[in-house]
Amino acid sequence: MAIPFIDLGTQRARIGAKIEAGVLKVIGHGAYIMGPEVKAFEADLATFAQSKHALSCANGTDAIELILLGLGIGAGDAVFVPAFTFVATAEVVPMTRAEPVFVDIDARTYNIDPVKLEAAIEAVIAEGRLKPAAIIAVDLFGQPADYPALKLIADKYGLPLISDAAQGFGGTIDGKQPLEWAVATATSFYPAKPLGCYGDGGAVVTNDDVLQDRLISYRVHGGATAADAAAAKFEHETKYLNVRIGMNSRLDTIQAAVLIEKLAIFAEEIELRQVVAKRYNEALEGFVTSVPYVKDGYVSTWAQYTIEHENRDGLQLHLREKGIPTAVYYPIPLHQQPGYAGFTSGTRNLSVSEAKSKTVISLPFSPYLTAETQNEIVEAIKSFKG
Template sequence: MAAYNIQAGGQLQGSSIMAIPFIDLGIQRERIGAKIEEAVLKVIKHGAYIMGPEVRSFEANMSAFAGSKHTLSCANGTDAIELILLGLGVGKGDAVFVPAFTFVATAEVVPMTGAEPVFVDIQADTYNIDPVKLEASIEAVLKEGRLKPAAIIAVDLFGQPADYPALSVIAKKYGLYLICDSAQAFGCTIDGKQPLEWCVATATSFYPAKPLGCYGDGGAVATNDDALMERLVSFRVHGGATATDAATMNYTHEAKYLNVRIGMNSRLDTIQAAVLIEKLNIFAEEIALRQNVARRYNELLGGKVISVPHVKEGYVSTWAQYTIEHANRDALQLHLREKGVPSAVYYPIPLHQQPGYSMFTSGTGDLAVSEAKSKTVISLPFSPYLDAATQDEIVAAVLSFEG
């Protein structure tokens, strides 16, 4: 069985050495590998590689799981966020508020639409966008007067939902779209409700290391908004005419070749949909297993490092990462490496300090928490199937660090 490590750079590396994997995909493969192989072979044989029947089935299963009216699968999580922005008509002259402490994709899609990202600080205990600082940023952008506040993209970092009840009050007050980047957290809940309860649309990623991952790239948008869904379908495939467009236009050729808007090509491969159907079948159980692994880490490490993850009352995290903090983080990472324990730093540089993003300074207030966290966070190996002996080995390696 191959052991898979996700390196800090985000690349999957296959290896036959039984080192501790950072994210162990092998045990799940042992569990449902035969079903997945059968499903993939079925696609290879039926030949509908693009938008085949598995894509529709998977979208329906996702909607049932998330309680959403619609699911639109697409090529990856980055496109899922961009599709939402395009579908909502966000573009030139608009300000989109994003956390400074997130994966770059959250902000990257914003200038792609012509809009500008405005970086907002995070809360120290959850790593998610700070509603109080968000409101200050919106006010600052309004006062500056150059950009029009249009949308907020909240991120469910490391698997924990952002504070949607508070964020939705602010979104309503200022007339902004609230969008959820749940790339790391599909399946997370607040009081049993998924983020879509408060957002116009949620985006997720099926990158292999994500809680629900496929065997390549993939992503999806969930929404309850019929008109938005119609536009998403169009933007997903080259801006083709929707039923509404077609009804109001005169043409004689196939609707597929009537390109009404500038779209993209962002389809989920049928083979990946077939993989995801099988993985979604066991996903609820895996979310429950993840809680046990996280609880045990918290018990073993709580009080012994600067911080262990804090999940708010009523919130359920899907634990894309188990992230602790240490004052001497880089030395701890080196120590763990010497002990054969892989780790990762998400994220070493907040986005406002990234060379490609430092020009976006509108509305930027105090980003001190993002800056501080980037120096102390370190994520430990995590999987729903992490066994107690391996977990003990990881914890012992952390606790043996004397720096």
């Protein structure tokens, strides 16, 4: 049987009947938009994230944009983002008319480098064109960014720290989730993510009541919050009093029904992911340029298991010939993407991101990857003589 890059089938065999029952229930009651499962899932998600609020939305990209809108980010603002991440992290910034400022990453964790972040903030201040306004840290490949160090810098410059945990939702530092340090965490339920649904989906978790109110408003066309409606003495449906320019970004009720079942086993799956990653580490150490490095006290959710190899493209071809799928996240850092060439503020010292984009390669991974299949993958890697 072909080895899948991300195996969703084994999980489906495990909880498929429960998911189908949940989906059929939604089809039966007919509340396809903002139905009871959406509220129930948001409550479960807040419990999991140990957050005061959880707000679901249409995808992980919107989740980040909603946070920026809720924080009032806009024209003339600089938002600091890692240069080595999925484009969505940076893409939402110009959508608010602010500008992304690219920051280099730490060579071992692939996450935004706090020292380089501070240098980039200073460069923007010295340049004087943009106002530093927010930091978005990304938990790349599943490992939380260095939130304790980032928070010190965020506080020094009075900037909100946002967590893009689309890949690392559920990851922890000394048992604490990024919300311990960040004002809000965004995540994605894209099917291949550690906590994915059967389509698009996303969420924001936060402990901030004011931000949550604004997120609720921006999620549905900038409709009035309870306070807005009271102040305006507006007595109709709040979405028909539009106090902000918002968006339409709701999680489908059917997806919420899927996620309720998946979230119920998510903590256990994060444990299983540790076992699979450990097996890979032990088998591959010394045979490739590097195996993933996870900092002491950090728990990764292993959205990707990413190694480095000096002849990355040769290894990819070799594995493809043996029927083993791999992926390159990411072959071009964001500051070198054509669409982003106009954003040149910051230090522009992005050499680690540039180097990593040439050597990283991600291997098949899932919590249910068997030792036998993993062995096949490892042997194929070891047989590469490039």
